[in-house]
Amino acid sequence: MGYAKQPDFGTPEVRSDRTVTLSIDGREVTVPEGTSVMRAAAEIGGDIPKLCATDMVKSFGSCRLCLVEVEGMRGTPASCTTPVTEGMVVKTQTPRLEKLRRGVMELYISDHPLDCLTCSANNDCELQDAAADVGLRDVRYGYDGAHHLGQAPDVSNPYFLFAPDKCIVCSRCVRACDEVQGTLALTVDGRGFASKISAGTTEDDFLSSECVSCGACVQACPTSALMEKSVKEHGKPERSVVTTCAYCGVGCTFRAEMRGEQLVRMVPWKEGKANRGHSCVKGRFAWGYANHKDRITSPMIRDSIDEPWREVSWAEAISYAAGRLKDIRAEHGARALGGITSSRCTNEETFLVQKLVRGGFGSNNVDTCARVCHSPTGYGLKTTFGTSAGTQDFDSVEHSDVILVIGANPTDAHPVFASRMKRRLRQGAKLIVIDPRRIDLVRSPHIEAAHHLPLQPGTNVAVLTAMAHVIVTEGLVDAKFVQERCEVDAFEDWARFVSDESHSPERLEPVTRVPAEELRAAARLFATGGNGAIYYGLGVTEHSQGSSTVMAIANLAMATGNIGRPGVGVNPLRGQNNVQGACDMGSFPHELSGYRHISDAETRALFEQDWGVTLDAEPGLRINNMLDAACDGTFRAIYIQGEDILQSDPDTKHVAAGLEAMDCVIVHDLFLNETANYAHVFLPGSTFLEKDGTFTNAERRIQPVRRVMDPANGYEDWQVTQLLANAMGLGWDYGHPSEILAEIARLTPTFAGVTWERLCAVGSLQWPVNEANPDGAPVMHIDGFVRGKGHFVVTEYVPTDEKTGPRFPLLLTTGRILSHYNVGAQTRRTANTAWHPEDLLEMHPVDAENRGLKDGDWARLASRKGETTLRVKVTERVAPGVVYTTFHHPETQANVVTTDYSDWATNCPEYKVTAVQVAPSNGPTDWQEDYADLSERSRRISHEPAE
Amino acid sequence: MSNTHARLIYMANQIARNFSALDHEAAAMATADHIQQFWDPRMKAGISGDEPDLSPVAARAFVILRTEGEPPPQTRATVFNPVDEGGRSDAG
């Protein structure tokens, strides 16, 4: 595939039911009303020269290069700001226009360094193109007058640079930052000739500014003024491949722009339906980990975790692993074996791991990291609606009038979706935030939440029940929706329950600490403000009542009739890129793909026939139960693909004890992660750039992932699983992930219409894709719920058993930030550490002062489970009594302090509530020191040849 | 008593507590159903039902599991939908 830039239509697409027909250079064209003349011309392949316009942002009309002549109109209007009208007759090329354009170009060029040949944007520069388009040959003004040449570039951002001398002050970057990203980091300072682009800080550099490094301005810039450093380093790309980001559940699609085997840059794909041409710092820039020196590319084995690793051939590693698994099975039975699938891997890879466990090992002991994040979503939405998935697509937010965000921090964790949400909020939609922290959304440029309910961590159910109380007792229920769409008996039970005076905001205020009046106002707004949409994250699920909270959210949406059309719905924001997919693929121990329970004989028969095996009809163990069983000696071997449970799961010491008790731990990953400290077999993994397959994002959108380079380890991950399966005698012969996808489609009704070829042709499909929805379903539950009638569930508030007391008076809650991803295995190995070199403990000034702690001090964070040390950040973002930290760095080991309390229905750990004490400290704890020792010891690799 | 045993009792009690808005027998049925659907066999076998630490609802749930076989679904988490019926799907 050759390299072509993505088409730029000059001004954004307009959606309108009415069309307008006009003539451009003698050709007739019909476009939606409101379209610009420039875009209409581009639609028919025309190319009006332009500099200040791009279809990412609204037109501005400053460069005057795009002039056209319109019959019956005086002068030469700018085509980017002139809307089409019926019957308009436009000329884009006349001697008068040529002359005018050349004059404009001459002025631009006279203030621009003419080092095109050595410029990194050479042949990829719109100024150069425009000069050629207008036929500019010489510049009459010379270069002697005042100019901007020779100004030093700003290289502070690790990924892109700003060269002011190349800047033509078209303000495309400023508008991209405002309109696309919504950060408003850039301004044009000064006027006329003196005007320049500024990041608005005293240092006036990008790194110290508000900039979040999303790359939208770089994308918008027509010259090399804003340019990826990687292009400077590697040169201009020569081919591009469309693929999907492997970081978060937004699922942005990118063009991987390549030069040979070298990835030059990732550019957001304009046709991507999840991101619509936008990106965040992780997907756009943080891909360097693929070639990091820590990456392991040879398989390794060892008999015991006290020994150093021994590098071996693939054949030896696989036969060693299979041999140990078979021996353990022979001695202890199939239920002593299990596996963990990864939300970072493709649907196909995940499907194969659970197939290996169920069909090869012979047990249902398969689980996935969704256990620790969105398993309550599975339980809660399945119970109330009948399906475990978000109800909307991302576009839906454009139709919302009231947006309720609970337990989510989209600007950090789901930035590209957050930008779209912010755009809607700037247009006037109302915002309700329910979160113990004052997250950025509560107040950001041009956005202010109508209500922020800063609840006490652990009281979600109480707050939502109190909101329901207001809606029911004040007569705000959408009775028609409830009558037609829901089980009326269950509704009446629920309405009676929430109406009880004990659930009023006033009575619950001492528990929730949310002012009753504010809560009442928020409930009224949600019920009466038009289309109400709920977005939630792990602040909902990672609690002892995670599943109850998800059901309480579903109750609220049904009671207010906010289900089944664009603009409304219940939307879990997924953490990892393929959490949705991993769950869909049957990664939970109790269900096969498509969320069908393992006890269902009919479903089991379908798989048994296809796979030629007999399946266990009993549910298997969840991750935490596997660890318990390991300590008891009944669970002895595990195959872990692409997960680092030692770092990501709660109560690190218990995880370590469980892993240590096992006879065979097989880790399949890119790096020697923390879990690998306890492993006997290490199988090197491949990155998303090195494999084909599909990911499914938070909108249920299945998107292709494409191999742009060969796997450094020699195999794509599904091939490694296949090697292991075959060494255990399973005789698989998949030649390409498309064959695995065909098997998934054959066995999973919601995927029935999905094929690799179709995905490649249309870009993406949102499941269910079946006879009833041949092209997929952007919005679910339109005419009826998946389960038939919506089911209201009474959600009793049960306080967590993790209680504060004199020894542990503070509540710790955890989360993540924009520049890092989960345990940080990838992002810590990129320049993203420029923004977040270590985990910090956020603490309210009053709590800090009481303990004699200042900003930047080392502090000891202790819970009933364990303790760790980290630095303090004093901030009013957290309420008094609450502290907050991230878990991106292994040195911190925040999970040493988290407890083993978990959601009652799914055992999703209660990360969001731990009673702690904080005290000044002067160094790492014993556990941290011991662990650092172990970590070093167990990462030794012996390069001695094996005898 | 092993740690795991204590943990299983805690889990059973926790499930029972979350059904406390139902009456005693219904809560016990729902608890039994939940355990039936989500617990691995060795976990189910790990509790006899006589443990003094079990709450009355949880204890009754184990009696149901032992004596009455598989309980009818209470939480609806296990109701399967007809595939592709009337614009819906089994969609998990």
Ligand code: SF4
């Ligand atoms: S940096 Fe680029 S986009 Fe911004 S004003 Fe200068 S030339 Fe235009």
Ligand code: SF4
């Ligand atoms: S990278 Fe993004 S946030 Fe930073 S200045 Fe550019 S558009 Fe704004």
Ligand code: SF4
């Ligand atoms: S991390 Fe998420 S928001 Fe950022 S580019 Fe990747 S998919 Fe998009």
Ligand code: FES
């Ligand atoms: S492109 Fe239209 S005025 Fe600049």
